[in-house]
Amino acid sequence: MQFGIFTVGDVTTDPTNGTTPTEAERIKAMVTIALKAEEVGLDVFAMGEHHNPPFVPSSPTTMLGYIAAKTDKLILSTSTTLITTNDPVKIAEDYAMLQHLADGRVDLMMGRGNTGPVYPWFGQDIRNGIALAIENYALVHRLWREDVVDWEGNFRTPLQGFTSTPRPLDGVPPFVWHGSIRSPEIAEQAAYYGDGFFANNIFWPKEHFMRLINLYRQRYAHYGHGTPEQAIVGLGGQVFMRKNSQDAVREFRPYFDKAPVYGNGPSLEDFTEQTPLTVGSPQEVIDRTLTFRESFGDYQRQLFLMDHAGLPLKTVLEQLDLLGEEVVPVLRKEFAARRAEGVAEAPTHAARVASRDAALVAG
Template sequence: MKFLLITLITHTEDPVTGVRLSTADRFREVVATAELAEELGFDGYGVGERHERPFISSAPPVVLSHIAARTSRIRLFTAVTTLSLLDPVRAFEDYATLDNLSGGRLELIIGKGNGSAQRDLFEVTTETQWARNAEGYELFRRLWREDRVTWSGRFRPALVDAEVWPRPLQQPIRVWHGSATSRESVELAAKWGDPLFSANVSNPIEPYAELIRHYRERWAFHGHDPARALVGAGTAGCYVARTSQQALRVYQPIFASKLALQSRLGLRPVFTTLEDFVERSSALIGSPAQIIDKVLRYHAEFGHQVIHLQADRDGLTERQHRDMLTLFQSEIAPVLRREIPAPPWPAES
């Protein structure tokens, strides 16, 4: 199994202390966490893309380029690149540049994105966002593979024998399709023979397991080898401690703050107690043995080979955060790497 840390770069008050970092300090924290992830042996670090409050992740190529300059080994992920909002030619230019600067360490997770504010900024409607995502990806993948492209579509000017520079380092890049509940993303991934990354965050396991089963069915329908299907899955939160009692004690105020935030936003929580959150969500909270058992139970349903943890401290102190990630890598990751073999990263092939 491979392990990623992913951040959407939320810019809010700390759920425990109430302190809010400056924008510059928040970005510095993101980069420092990426450096820590490489130091501890995580396989990848991902930066989301959002264009509305409370996120400041509107420019992932810029953030990932800075991280690329501060690291040397870790794979760099987008999570997700919102192709429904972007000109695929401009996105290609940004990410081909990043691929070269990083030494070919880039991996893309694409998706349509969500949120009405984002759609309003880019004049994208709910009726066209899926079509924009599919069309944008089809052009993007051609640009990555072909030196000259002739193309026409609905949402941007046609290209005639077009050259787009710079050419990327990786040929081709691996593109994952991120999906929370949508079969549209699953179908696009299966059609092109691309890996799927299930959000697996907001609900119990059932809807995500059903979506992954559908992906594997469509993968086979499109004629791909079932043994080559690659699946990743997210987690709703993580805190590992030596004992379950310690983990619950530390995470309780963090969970209480999350509930309070949902209440202020007028949202109805899916999990109303910490005990229910730990039991029925994908959150990994407990002792190393408990977390290993939970990941293996999810793997029995998903067959996933890659998992992401939240990169942010999210109410933990810097010491608690480092200690937690260190414990995860020393006592959990080795067991799961042994129990769940994963295909190599491109650099390892």
């Protein structure tokens, strides 16, 4: 099982002292956080894609390429890549290039994006969001697997005899997760292709995501990719830790209350009860995260959001120390001990190349 962190790259004022990082400071902080993730033994660093304030990560491949040059083991991912407003040809080429530069340590999460004004900025209509996600990914999927592609669709100019370059590393495209917080159509899409499904369960009660994940598992089996239990599932989560749970709550409360993503809504206590947000001691984070398996079954990737809401970099790095030293080692051991027989391993480039080669030999 893979453990890591994801960032939305928000530039938010620290409510405890009124300071706001510059865009340059926030970008450099995200790089520092990624390097810290590898240092403490995490598997994955993922970053979102946004084109509107207060967010800065408008070019994930640029940042991930820079991080790839400074790391050795970390899997670099997106959370998400906007399949609706990006040109699918550019997605195919950009992430194949990144895959080569990172020696295969790349995957990506396709998502529609939920910020309405972004669509017309890139010549699209949010009312076509689902149709764009389906058509654009169908093209990306072909561009990575066919050397020469003829294409005609509804949302971009046709292609005739087109070859996307560079070709995927070792002839194996980056692994794709389809991320969703609400759309069964996206769960269906992930199942159809035999890709991963990432349920970013950070805002809504678990029952909502249980329905989406169960749909994905059933349809994954329907399309002949394996049993429902062999489907590839990833989950999001949010944590804030201190050695003492009372200290964690006291320190995190002002950030929660003022955070753009959930400020002025439910209380911290209500939000913690209704969603996976865990604010407390490392042991409380361990106990809460282990319950995810009871709700969603065995899964392959767990990502935590830890650097938002104006939290200072020093605090985030302290959180990563706790996560890497006290939480993840226990979670690895416990999840492995409880893992059912026949569950798929977490995807890596090396494993997928080996699987492809074994299938060719068997064929």
